[in-house]
Amino acid sequence: MSLPGFGTSISPEESAVTSSIDIPAFSEWRIEVPFRTYFKFKVIKGVAEIFGTELPLNVEIQFCGVKYAIYAPLSEGCTIEYATTPNKENMTNEVDDVVEYLSEETVMKKYINLHLGLEGLRQQISDHNIINSQKAKNGPRVLILGGKCTGKTALAKILSSYALKMDSTPILVNLNPRDGVFALPGSITATPVSDSFDLECAGGWGFSTTSGTLYHNPKQPIVKNVGFVNFDDNLDLYKYQISKLGLTVMSRVEEDPKIKSSGIIIDTPPLAIKDISLIENIISDFEVNVIVVIGNERLSIDLKKKFKHKLSSAQLDIVKVPRSEGAVEVDESFVRRVQEETIKEYFHGNYKTRLSPFKTELEVRDYSIYKGILSLDLASTLAFLPAGDSYTADGEGDNDKQEENSLDKYYSLLSEPSPSNLDNSILAVTQLAQKNMLTKDLLNTSVLGYVHISKYDDTKGKLRVLLPFPGAFPRNVLISTHIGFSD
Numbered sequence: 001m002s003l004p005g006f007g008t009s010i011s012p013e014e015s016a017v018t019s020s021i022d023i024p025a026f027s028e029w030r031i032e033v034p035f036r037t038y039f040k041f042k043v044i045k046g047v048a049e050i051f052g053t054e055l056p057l058n059v060e061i062q063f064c065g066v067k068y069a070i071y072a073p074l075s076e077g078c079t080i081e082y083a084t085t086p087n088k089e090n091m092t093n094e095v096d097d098v099v100e101y102l103s104e105e106t107v108m109k110k111y112i113n114l115h116l117g118l119e120g121l122r123q124q125i126s127d128h129n130i131i132n133s134q135k136a137k138n139g140p141r142v143l144i145l146g147g148k149c150t151g152k153t154a155l156a157k158i159l160s161s162y163a164l165k166m167d168s169t170p171i172l173v174n175l176n177p178r179d180g181v182f183a184l185p186g187s188i189t190a191t192p193v194s195d196s197f198d199l200e201c202a203g204g205w206g207f208s209t210t211s212g213t214l215y216h217n218p219k220q221p222i223v224k225n226v227g228f229v230n231f232d233d234n235l236d237l238y239k240y241q242i243s244k245l246g247l248t249v250m251s252r253v254e255e256d257p258k259i260k261s262s263g264i265i266i267d268t269p270p271l272a273i274k275d276i277s278l279i280e281n282i283i284s285d286f287e288v289n290v291i292v293v294i295g296n297e298r299l300s301i302d303l304k305k306k307f308k309h310k311l312s313s314a315q316l317d318i319v320k321v322p323r324s325e326g327a328v329e330v331d332e333s334f335v336r337r338v339q340e341e342t343i344k345e346y347f348h349g350n351y352k353t354r355l356s357p358f359k360t361e362l363e364v365r366d367y368s369i370y371k372g373i374l375s376l377d378l379a380s381t382l383a384f385l386p387a388g389d390s391y392t393a394d395g396e397g398d399n400d401k402q403e404e405n406s407l408d409k410y411y412s413l414l415s416e417p418s419p420s421n422l423d424n425s426i427l428a429v430t431q432l433a434q435k436n437m438l439t440k441d442l443l444n445t446s447v448l449g450y451v452h453i454s455k456y457d458d459t460k461g462k463l464r465v466l467l468p469f470p471g472a473f474p475r476n477v478l479i480s481t482h483i484g485f486s487d
């Protein structure tokens with residue numbers, strides 16, 4: 001058992017026995033569970049929540065590979081019973097210790113105040129919209145900004161979960177392609193949050209409708225492909241996809257009065273003032289009217305200077321909130337492991353929901369496969385072109401008319417598929433049928449789902465493919481991502 005406020009380690013052997021802990025009111029119990037350990041627990045008394053999602057009473061919950069805070073939001077506090085066991089799926093008997101400590105220094109009250117401010121706006125707008133249905137207004141469009149691992153995603157989860165508790169349905173937008181939010185890493189998504197998150201899933205989000213009808217209500221995201229985990233691997237493609245996602249979200253908002261008054265919550269990759277043109281794009285694409293800056297005074301001052309005109313005309317509010325001490329730096333190997341778990345779960349499910357993926361073979365010649373261009377590769381390609389020439393997917397020269405249909409900054413056709421560029425990779429299946437496809441359609445399409453290529457047999461021209469469910473595979477255009485995975 002730990003002393004409040006001090007980190008200790010629980011080794012899985014010593015804790016085959018169940019222990020319990022009382023979390024005092026308005027404190028959080030921070031836990032870091034490694035991938036080789038299962039942390040099983042249940043709330044046996046009081047109310048407990050993780051990043052705004054309330055935990056059920058007396059129901060066993062299981063985590064592995066997470067850094068979470070269990071918060072007691074009510075004055076009676078709560079009691080948790082827990083035990084740790086080795087994660088057998090790792091095929092090793094080695095286990096790692098869980099790090100845990102109780103903290104009274106939580107920022108949750110400040111985050112709840114922020115939520116209450118947003119909820120006040122939603123109520124005013126909802127009342128206005130009932131009376132003026134012809135001139136209905138949009139709910140708050142909140143952009144969360146901050147440095148690396150400052151708890152942006154945790155705050156996005158808290159604000160969405162609390163909005164849901166007040167019967168709102170905000171759209172949660174994830175612009176960080178490192179995270180797979182109801183989709184695979186390498187994408188940006190927008191998801192109406194109409195039910196709670198499934199914290200036991202990789203990343204703490206839940207399944208999407210691609211997995212079918214499940215134990216926990218699956219969500220239906222709008223997905224745009226980026227194909228990279230680092231947003232600046234091709235900034236032009238990233239910005240383009242953000243603007244297309246913004247258009248889709250803003251038209252979705254118009255179709256549904258509840259979503260319209262609930263507003264939008266946007267999570268971002270770590271951005272600084274040097275990324276101001278990207279920040280300006282996001283603000284205009286999603287009509288952002290509230291910016292929340294986490295723990296970075298300099299950034300909030302710089303933004304206030306930059307958007308002075310919008311602040312004075314009350315078009316924009318900039319709010320600074322403190323960073324939680326619990327938000328910890330995660331290393332590259334941890335991020336990669338969460339990405340792998342997200343991909344594994346997409347095809348195979350998890351311990352609670354087993355899915356039945358389907359293996360099949362496809363003829364490569366039946367498909368057009370495109371691949372996102374890395375900015376670095378583009379720079380070297382352009383360096384080899386004679387002056388005045390531009391590279392297009394059709395291999396034709398440059399002129400004004402072709403410019404708008406040109407893919408040259410974004411995608412190139414994989415004209416020579418090979419094991420080196422296809423084996424162990426993820427392909428996004430677009431909504432585009434191959435027939436009569438225009439290059440600009442490829443940029444504007446959304447992602448229908450993903451497949452995994454385990455092997456490309458170049459002598460037979462066949463791809464060995466894993467699909468999330470059985471059935472005929474649509475002859476749609478495919479986009480090969482830079483996301484590797486071996487099943």
Ligand SMILES: Nc1ncnc2c1ncn2[C@@H]1O[C@H](COP(=O)(O)OP(=O)(O)OP(=O)(O)O)[C@@H](O)[C@H]1O
Pocket residue numbers: 028030031066067068069146147148149150151152153154155176268269270324325326327328329330
């Ligand atoms: N209060 C907290 N207690 C314990 N862990 C926390 C807390 N807040 C956040 N974390 C954890 O700290 C890590 C970093 O937080 P988070 O992912 O929210 O930051 P981020 O700013 O979105 O990161 P990135 O810069 O990678 O986008 C995550 O593993 C998250 O679960």
